[in-house]
Amino acid sequence: MPFYELTLITRFVIKGRSRAVIEKAESLGHRDLAYRRIAKQTNEKVYTSNMFLFWTHMSREMRESVDSILRQDLDTVHVGIVTNEEKEPIECNLEEL
Known part of the structure; x- marks a missing residue:
């Protein structure tokens, strides 16, 4: 299978007018999973994934x-969405105790 480099150029979308904006996308590569998963479509065991x-x-x-859309997709093995809001640091008062 040949190797291709893909470049995608889109127009700028103002955040206030769009429903979602992808700020950055990164491929983490083909990796071994921490534990096996089950493919939805074929019920096969999955040990590695992109x-x-x-x-x-x-x-x-x-x-x-x-x-919901990503969890229903048959080619998706796992979906994790985490909030990345800035939180106030917790002050440790262990020395006082």
Whole structure:
């Protein structure tokens, strides 16, 4: 199978007018999984997979919709969506105790 380099150029979308914006996409490559998964379509055991990481901005409603669509996709083995909101650091008062 030949190797291809793919470049994708899209027009700029203002965040306020769109429902979701992908800020950055990264391929983590073909990796061994921490534990086996089961393919939805064939019920075969999956030990390795291609992994991708997307940094996105979207509303909570859109997040639920994207999560539902990706979980129903037969080629998707696992979906994980994590909130990346800045949180206040917790002050440790162990010395005082």
